Amino acid sequence: MSDAVVLTLRAPLDQRADVEGLTPDRCASLTDRQIAELPITVGGRQAAVGDLFDVRGGSAARLEFEGDLSRVDGLGAGMISGELVVHGDAGDNVGLTMAGGIVRIQGNAGHRLGGPTPGASRGMTGGEILVDGNAGDDAAARVRRGLVVIGGSTGASAGRAMIAGTLVVFGNVGDHPAEGNKRGSLIAAGDIRVPASYRYACTYEPPFVRLLMTHLLRRHGLAIDPRVRDGHYKRYCGDAGGPGKGEILVLD
Amino acid sequence: MRAARVIITGRTEKWALAAATKLTGFATSVIACKCEAAIEQQLGPDETPDARPGVSVLFFAMDSDGLAKRLTERIGQTVLTCPTASCFDGLPGAVDRLNAGRALRVFGDRLQISKVVDGLRYWRVPVMEGECLLQESFGLHKKGVAGGNFLILAESDESALSAAEAAVQAIDGTPGVILPFPGGVVRSGSKVGARGYKGMIASTNDAYCPTVRPLTETALPDDVNAVLEIVLDGLSAEAISGAMRAGIDAACRPGVRAISAGNYGGKLGPYHFHLRAVMA
Numbered sequence: 001m002s003d004a005v006v007l008t009l010r011a012p013l014d015q016r017a018d019v020e021g022l023t024p025d026r027c028a029s030l031t032d033r034q035i036a037e038l039p040i041t042v043g044g045r046q047a048a049v050g051d052l053f054d055v056r057g058g059s060a061a062r063l064e065f066e067g068d069l070s071r072v073d074g075l076g077a078g079m080i081s082g083e084l085v086v087h088g089d090a091g092d093n094v095g096l097t098m099a100g101g102i103v104r105i106q107g108n109a110g111h112r113l114g115g116p117t118p119g120a121s122r123g124m125t126g127g128e129i130l131v132d133g134n135a136g137d138d139a140a141a142r143v144r145r146g147l148v149v150i151g152g153s154t155g156a157s158a159g160r161a162m163i164a165g166t167l168v169v170f171g172n173v174g175d176h177p178a179e180g181n182k183r184g185s186l187i188a189a190g191d192i193r194v195p196a197s198y199r200y201a202c203t204y205e206p207p208f209v210r211l212l213m214t215h216l217l218r219r220h221g222l223a224i225d226p227r228v229r230d231g232h233y234k235r236y237c238g239d240a241g242g243p244g245k246g247e248i249l250v251l252d
Numbered sequence: 253m254r255a256a257r258v259i260i261t262g263r264t265e266k267w268a269l270a271a272a273t274k275l276t277g278f279a280t281s282v283i284a285c286k287c288e289a290a291i292e293q294q295l296g297p298d299e300t301p302d303a304r305p306g307v308s309v310l311f312f313a314m315d316s317d318g319l320a321k322r323l324t325e326r327i328g329q330t331v332l333t334c335p336t337a338s339c340f341d342g343l344p345g346a347v348d349r350l351n352a353g354r355a356l357r358v359f360g361d362r363l364q365i366s367k368v369v370d371g372l373r374y375w376r377v378p379v380m381e382g383e384c385l386l387q388e389s390f391g392l393h394k395k396g397v398a399g400g401n402f403l404i405l406a407e408s409d410e411s412a413l414s415a416a417e418a419a420v421q422a423i424d425g426t427p428g429v430i431l432p433f434p435g436g437v438v439r440s441g442s443k444v445g446a447r448g449y450k451g452m453i454a455s456t457n458d459a460y461c462p463t464v465r466p467l468t469e470t471a472l473p474d475d476v477n478a479v480l481e482i483v484l485d486g487l488s489a490e491a492i493s494g495a496m497r498a499g500i501d502a503a504c505r506p507g508v509r510a511i512s513a514g515n516y517g518g519k520l521g522p523y524h525f526h527l528r529a530v531m532a
Contacts, residue, residue: 126368145368146368147369164366166367183365185365185367202382204382204383205382206376206382206383207302207338207376207382207383207384207385208365208367208374208376208383208385210302210303210304211301211302211338211369211374211385212367212369214301214302214303215301215369215370217303219370229303245363245365247365
């Protein structure tokens with residue numbers, strides 16, 4: 001048993017790979033050899049983990065990826081527990097429908113971070129996804145529960161049709177944020193254009209934001225600007241097209 | 253005894269203390285207050301979940317349901333109402349939970365918001381000031397110990413009080429221990445039942461009352477004119493005996509003739525703190 005299972009990408013990819021299902025909870029009971037035999041897809045064809053990655057360690061609920069994974073999709077997809085760390089960029093569909101555990105992307109992430117499988121009504125239902133860099137379009141779409149934190153900026157439609165859960169964006173939020181949001185929270189520390197379907201409520205210090213930022217600082221060691229933790233936020237209620245119990249909190 | 257630890261935070265120490273003082277008001281004895289509670293420690297911003305000044309409070313009650321009810325009533329009337337105050341669980345490792353905060357969410361009249369952080373659920377209840385943040389569940393500690401005590405037998409009321417104050421100062425802030433009585437001190441120690449009245453649960457401990465020395469079977473040495481009692485509740489017997497030792501050490505000063513304890517014939521609860529063993 002090792003502290004972590006480390007998967008190192010052997011060579012840069014010239015086509016996309018998908019590692020959906022290669023999760024820490026699954027690797028927790030497997031040896032390095034068994035992990036290397038797990039199925040993935042490369043360029044739409046079936047392959048094995050060992051075809052792309054060198055596998056070190058086994059039987060650990062912490063999975064680390066090394067190398068340029070910007071063409072590797074589905075990292076942490078379907079995960080239910082444990083910890084998955086990517087030392088660099090990640091592709092699309094990170095944490096797709098995940099239900100628990102922690103995903104940490106130390107670079108940028110692609111589109112549909114924490115989202116649903118195509119056609120499904122729910123995105124992630126639990127756990128935490130932290131991206132140090134930027135995220136693509138549709139980040140935290142249809143999230144039901146859980147926390148998505150983006151250190152940089154997002155593409156369009158972040159928090160689209162959120163059911164509940166929390167999306168924190170430290171950089172700028174792209175166009176059409178949190179449209180169709182039911183009960184979710186979008187916390188924006190950077191620039192954001194709040195949709196017209198949200199109604200302004202008040203400017204206040206949300207005690208929950210303070211708790212959340214303290215958690216991110218202590219549990220994940222994120223460098224939280226005191227202004228983000230202690231500051232005032234403008235609260236907007238919406239999206240008015242639905243139940244309208246969601247919110248966008250914008251750092252004042 | 254069932255126990256819980258509640259952490260109250262506020263924008264400043266003043267407001268955390270304001271909520272905690274009210275939260276633990278009228279909670280000296282389970283006999284009439286249904287719970288025993290007091291401030292355990294003051295906490296710095298590094299020690300609280302939301303990085304604000306805080307206070308930890310210990311609660312003790314006879315049964316789990318009763319403890320949950322007391323917490324709901326008290327948090328609802330004292331933390332929910334107190335400006336800037338938030339309320340968190342101080343026993344996160346406890347498997348058994350009391351959903352005291354969950355019952356309070358309905359104050360939000362369906363406008364409340366639930367949030368889960370690190371696997372723990374919190375409620376954001378809209379209030380006129382903004383939002384009150386309450387944790388949903390509190391850890392239940394099933395092996396709380398209440399009623400640890402010792403008596404300070406002194407030559408005068410002044411020397412009894414100053415010895416009791418020294419003992420309280422020595423015990424104050426001990427992790428896992430509270431002193432539920434006013435200023436940490438009890439003057440009306442009791443015995444079980446009463447001789448003169450039927451149906452009394454407790455009555456004055458006349459053996460230690462100096463004014464009726466000739467009228468009763470006294471336990472007081474000749475030169476003792478005042479007795480004060482220190483009562484301790486704790487999360488463990490070890491925490492209580494450690495605090496008792498510190499308190500007794502501090503209480504042994506000029507004017508104090510003896511240290512004793514109410515032992516109630518050894519029948520009041522399963523834990524016994526034998527003073528010689530505590531001090532050994």
